[in-house]
Amino acid sequence: MSAPLLVELICEELPPKALARLGAAFANGLRDGLAKRGLIDPKEEALAFSTPRRLAAGFRQVRAASEPKAIEVKLMPVSIGLDAAGKPTPALLKKLEAAGLAGADPATFKRRVDGKAEALFADATTPAIPLVEALQAALDETLAALPIPKLMSYQLADGTTTVHFVRPARALVALHGENIVPISALGLKAGRETHGHRFLGAARIALKRADDYERALGEEGGVIASFARRRAAIAQQLDAAAKTHAGSLGAAGSYDALLDEVTALVEMPTVYAGTFADAFLEVPQECLILTMRQNQKYFPLFDAAGKLTHRFLIVSNMKLADPTNIVQGNERVVRPRLADARFFFETDKKTKLADRVAQLGAIVYHNKLGTQAERVERLRRLASRIQVMLPRGSVGMPYADRAALLAKADLVTLMVGEFPELQGIMGKYYAEADGEEPSVVRAIEQHYWPRFAGDELPTGDVSIALALADKLESLIGLFGIGQVPTGDKDPFGLRRAALGVLRILSEKAEARELDLGVLLREGVEGFPAGKLGAETAASVHAFMLDRLRSMLRDKGYDANEVEAVLADNPTQVKQVWDRIEAVKAFRALPEASALAAANKRIQNILRKSEGYGAVDFALLQLPEEKRLRETLTSVTTHANDLFAKNDFRGTLTALAAIRADVDAFFDKVLVNAEDPKLRAARLGLLSDLGGVMNKVADISKLSS
Structure with a gap:
């Protein structure tokens, strides 16, 4: 039987900057643990919930027990498992007992070469795993792997047991459909009672079904359980409030981290607007913005030109008909913060920067x-x-x-x-x-x-x-x-x-x-x-x-293209980008593949020849090598002119003209001739050819 599953862990206030990560890890850890044990489909997505006081995960369809599964168990090499008469050895009997196969008939075992030896294999069936066992194991694994920034230690009610967790845990909920799953964690036993908002909702809510969790918390508990939905609600309210006051929240992305943080601080968000004295705007706005965002978790408002205004938005955890006390309280709190910023600025300006330089001698940059x-x-x-x-x-x-x-x-x-x-x-x-x-x-x-x-x-x-x-x-x-x-x-x-x-x-x-x-x-x-x-x-x-x-x-860019332009450890960085574009264009030419392969061959030949002495191209004899020499001279002149103008694409494109002569050379000419002077001439020709080929990039890297 399948039914929805809910697991919730209620805690003291969780660290806000880590909440989103903890919530995702909690839900995904449970999903992976249940999937591994065959309780849910591996593609099943977890419904992640996290608020300042809870981590929770929901699943739409979870089995009451896993299904038995036929598997093949590798036992041991035949030479170890069976004696000369074909009877099971004590080692095999011990292995069978450990694998839950005691009493199995050795005649049913399969023999198959595994590695270098023939081994015994047995057919077996995994037992069904009940939900309570699978969920307990998955929860234990998940809690142990949570990305907790700093562990706390606290004692349970018995006064002797010490628990280590991110914050003290107060309640555990585990429901499969309408039924409690009797698991435990952190000294808590699972039940069906969750906690609402401290002031705006029911303190205790008895959940009837697992899939009633989000609705019940929202309607009865005054809590938006989903981090993502709560964040979206805050963003929508902030945007609406900014428009009401003809302002904006600032550059896109500039307040994302703050939005994440305030989402982790409230369970039922409501946005209110506050103001401060215009006189504070004489302070550089960066100081005021940082003070409000970092210290107070406020969202300052800006005008159409991006200039800071005297208004800011507050994300409160209290939804009240008359928020006067909340607004005035926050205005009183921010005033001394802004006053400090003004004091720092006015005091700092009394000493010129040039007169402060000497003080840097007292600040250690690094002891070495x-x-x-x-x-x-x-x-x-x-x-x-x-x-x-x-x-x-x-x-x-x-x-x-x-x-x-x-x-x-x-x-x-x-x-x-x-x-x-x-x-x-x-x-x-x-x-x-x-x-x-x-x-x-x-x-x-x-x-x-x-x-x-x-x-x-x-x-x-x-x-x-x-x-x-x-x-x-x-x-x-x-x-x-x-x-x-x-x-x-x-x-x-x-x-x-x-x-x-x-x-x-x-x-x-x-x-x-x-x-x-x-x-x-x-x-x-x-x-x-x-x-x-x-x-x-x-x-x-x-x-x-x-x-x-x-x-x-x-x-x-392709890895081979990248290595081609970086092969000679370039120091002209801007040219690297120009050259890789040229390499990319060259690679599309029909001649590119053959030229890259030829270049790789040239490099291998030259690498193996440990110096070849003086070069006399007049010794070249065969038509193919003479023609390559003539074509190369012409192409080199043209390529050098283009290269001098930083026309890297043109430089590489010019190589297409030598493709046929390069192919003919390697088809007809023996580079390592017996005559050392002729061999030197041919190696010198290849060296010149490789030089012009690699003027822009090492195109041998394009040959995979």
């Missing part, structure tokens, strides 16, 4: 790399060198140095001390207040860009120079002392830094001609002699090419 002040000196040197390399390098040369000098000074301000997320942003405001040159102000803000995937890139030579210097200095310094990312551990954000450099070099027109190898060498030279490992630049280069490899694959 010195202080932030020492780091600033490295940034000044590298940023100035990079600016000179940019197209307008001779214009405003001191500005990259000035921006690098001031870039980290906001680390010692009150505002950044309270809100580290505002690094760079506050530096921009303070530099602006100090009357710094606009390109310096912009660079101070943008030197952290891009901060995440899809983020904006820095604009202008000074910003680009400083952003590259900041990321390259981190990569070089930390790689140089062995702080290399491993697995999923990257405490210094070096993968993000590498991707940032690659994006700037790939996407910014001003940075197109920058050579990554040169940048790395300049960066290494900024550190004291002996501070870094000997192969630091090479290690960082290899690390960045791995990131570039991932970027190319993410854009849909």
Whole structure:
């Protein structure tokens, strides 16, 4: 018999930032455990429910017991299981008992070669597993595997038993149809009584059926049990309230994390609007936004131009006819927070950024790399060198140095001390207040860009120079002392830094001609002699090419195409993107496959020939090799002209003209001639051929 199943675990308030993940893991863990034991269809989807005080999962059709299943059991090698007379050995009898096959007739066993020996197999039938047994095992496995950020220890009512869980558990519900499934967990025995909203619903609700759970909690308990439905309800209310006040919630995606968090804080959400004094809007809006979103869990409202208004939205867990007390209470709470932000800002402005730089000497950047002040000196040197390399390098040369000098000074301000997320942003405001040159102000803000995937890139030579210097200095310094990312551990954000450099070099027109190898060498030279490992630049280069490899694959390029353009460890990043497009186009030519195979053959031949001495092409004798030499000379001249213009597609397309002569050469010519001078001429011809073939990319990589 099949029926709906509900399992609910009621707890004290669960950690909000982990609730969505815990709810999904709870439901999916139970689903996998039941499916593994044959109680539900493996394709059955779990209905996940999670609120601040509960984790629950529902299933539409769950069997009362699994069905017996015919299986074949491997016993042991024949030589071990049967004696000389064909009778079962003690070892086989013990194995049969352990497998639940005691008394089985050995004559019914099958013999089959398994690996290197003949083995015995027996037909068996798995027993039916009752729901209570399967659900208990699935629940135990699920609770043990939950992604709990931090375990709590608490004692049960008996005063002696200690339980470890994310929060103290208070009740357990397990219903199959109308019947209680007598399982237990965390010192609790399953029943049918769930708990409603603390203030807006019934404290205790006796569920009649498993599939009545969501309705009963909503109508009687004042609880929206589904995390997804509760989130959607909050989003809808926020949107409606924003429109009512002629505002918006901000840029799409900017408040998603906050929406998830408040969804995990309420069971019956209701949105109210509050206000604060206009005078606070004199403070940079980033400070106010961060204060409201991070500390108070409010949703600030913006006008049509994206400017912060004096209104904010509150997501409350109380639905009241008169919310005056709630609104006024929140307005009273936010006022001192905003006042603090204003105090920090006004106090910080009294000291110029330039006067704060000396304080960086007291902040350790890394115990092996010195202080932030020492780091600033490295940034000044590298940023100035990079600016000179940019197209307008001779214009405003001191500005990259000035921006690098001031870039980290906001680390010692009150505002950044309270809100580290505002690094760079506050530096921009303070530099602006100090009357710094606009390109310096912009660079101070943008030197952290891009901060995440899809983020904006820095604009202008000074910003680009400083952003590259900041990321390259981190990569070089930390790689140089062995702080290399491993697995999923990257405490210094070096993968993000590498991707940032690659994006700037790939996407910014001003940075197109920058050579990554040169940048790395300049960066290494900024550190004291002996501070870094000997192969630091090479290690960082290899690390960045791995990131570039991932970027190319993410854009849909084939693995062989990617390896073709990265084979010679390129340092001109922008050209990699141009070259892979050329390789992709070349691969579509009818001649491509044969030329790639020929190129692979050429490389193998040259690899095996350990030097071949002087080359005299006048010694070439056969018509096929002479014709290839003539065609190659013409094609090489044409390809070189195209390559000089960065016409990589044209360079590769030009190779199509030599396909027939290459095929004829390999068909008629023996490369390893007995005459060493003739062999040298033929190898030299192949070397020249390989050189022009691989001018854009190693096309041998295209031959699978």
